[in-house]
Amino acid sequence: MANPSASIALAVTIAAALLSVTAPAHAVEVTERETVRVCADGNLLPYSNERMEGFENEIARLIGEDLKKPVTYYWWPQTIGFVRNTLRARQCDLVMGTASGEELMQNTNPYYRTVYSLVYRTKSGIRAESVGDPSLKDARIGVVEKTPAVNLLRLYGITRTEPYQLNTDTRANNPARDAIEDVAAGRTDAAVIWGPIAGYFAAQQTEPLTVVPLVKEPAGARLQFNISMGIRSDEPEWKHWLNDFIKRRQDDIDRILLRYHVPIIGPDGALKTAAAIEPPGYRMDQYRAPTPAGLSGASTVTLAELRRLIEHFPDTRLVDVMPAPPRPADRPEPAVWVPPPRRSLPGAVWLPNTGYGSLSGEQERYFRAGLETVSHGDRAARLVFFCEPDCWMSWNAAKRAVEWGYGNVYWYSDGAMRWQEAGYGLETVQPFTGGPSN
Known part of the structure; x- marks a missing residue:
């Protein structure tokens, strides 16, 4: 069976190993691929689903970005016969998660x-x-x-x-x-x-x-497993490329896994934590870059978790901190210039230019006024900060809110783009007008 935890059993009890399957003759190596074709279950969070909300979806996206090729999916339920009907039938070329040692597929090096x-x-x-x-x-x-x-x-x-x-x-x-x-x-x-x-x-x-x-159980209780990617056995170049990808992008992979609350055991046997790779201060430049796995004092939520949060707590406040486009050169001061509207999550309040590492006095007053309005003066209000994927602005803003004493801060790092890619609607929002934002 491809994904060990999809059946909640790992490779230890893989009934699919009884299958007798032969692979077609032609191997497609990495240089010949037009797309990254992934075999996955379309309804199996936290791993994958058709809305791309799982951590395996996100890691597959990294592979596509690295190869500069689109990622496509062939969906099949994670049941007996998964490998036979997907990878071995050449409907796809990659299974994102499988226990190392799985005999139905060739394994890459473990990625967690x-x-x-x-x-x-x-x-x-x-x-x-x-x-x-x-x-x-x-x-x-x-x-x-x-x-x-x-x-x-x-x-x-x-x-x-x-x-x-x-x-x-x-x-x-x-x-x-x-x-x-x-x-x-x-x-x-x-x-x-x-x-x-x-x-x-x-x-x-x-x-x-x-x-x-359960890292403290007796050695005889086998509870830890390495997880690899699964490919066909006749594609050595593909395996070598994936192994190199895992080595180069391990930190990015770990950040994704930790955001999804996956317990990761490092080479030293200790658990990796989001706090261990969290920077000590604010991000001061290069705001569009891979972000940390979490934020101390705040709850990091994935897209699916955000949807559930909104469903269970309708009073959750959404705070978009995507910066506004800069003033055009042909509109110098004191000419009036209003930033164009933004497409954001429904119900969000847009506080542009409040996620920089260092805020001017004017920007800080604007941000404080915006949070005071959004929270109705309640420091216990649930506040969700976001902008776009790989956007440090939202991390900075959430960190600042924690330091200002807000006690229910959430950081949604996937941003409006991932929300829309998952098939959820956006709405047009205008900048908060409680004060200057530039």
Whole structure:
């Protein structure tokens, strides 16, 4: 099976290995490709979906940008027969996520290593860092059948479990997500779920959940796995190019994974964190460049998480800080010049030119007035800052809001462009008129 966590089981229980498949004769090497053709599930967040909202969609986009070629998709549910009907049928040339050692495909070098995680309600009183913690002795724990998590529970003699089906139609079901939602709702006390899924869906719950990557379990409990990309075995140049890409762009890949709350284990065995690669101060120049994975004091949200946030909390305020175009040379002061309107997320307030690393006194007064108006004077209001992809302006603005004492700051780094690319509408907004912005 291509994506190990798509079936929530990794390569450990790959039933698809029983398939007998032969590959067509012609190999297409990297120099011959007109597009980057990706095989993926169209409804399997946090990995991928047809709106390009998953982290594998984003990493595939990086590959396309590096090759200067468009990325196209062949969608197929992550079930038994996935590889046979996609990669081996030559409907596509790349599977974005597969456990290293997967025998149905040739593997690239790993591009991340991750681990199963324990999830419980933050307010439950549980403070466990291992499934063997005494506080979990009488807990009812959700687990997906036939995954390594089942073996871990048996190792500790835990029998009060809530099982979730392994093999399912991903177009209609996501059992691991259900397990996380059951913890949030109090139907179970905890769950042991594949880390990328646990982190992503735990962050979407309105009930605060604690996610503990299980890096302290006994060595015999195999819970950590390397994840590679899958290709056909007769394309060595393609493999070499992808391995070089992974090496060159590892920092960018890590930033994407961390934004999606994927627990990443570094070569030293320690967990990587967004804070570890976060710059100490404001970004002062080159504002259109790859941004950090997160922001201390703020919650980083993906496109899908932002949609869920707006759905559950309609009073969420959206703050667009995309800079306005500069005053044209033929309109010098004191001639009146009004910046053209911007296409932004519905309901957003546009505070242009407030995301620079250093604000003039006038710009700071404008930004403070805008936030005061947007928040209705409530420092606990939910404020979401954004501009466009790879835009430090939104990171700077969110950081400044945190430092000014706003307690519910969110940073949406994908920006208006990704929102529109996912098929969601934009609306025309005018600059906030509460004060000067230039």
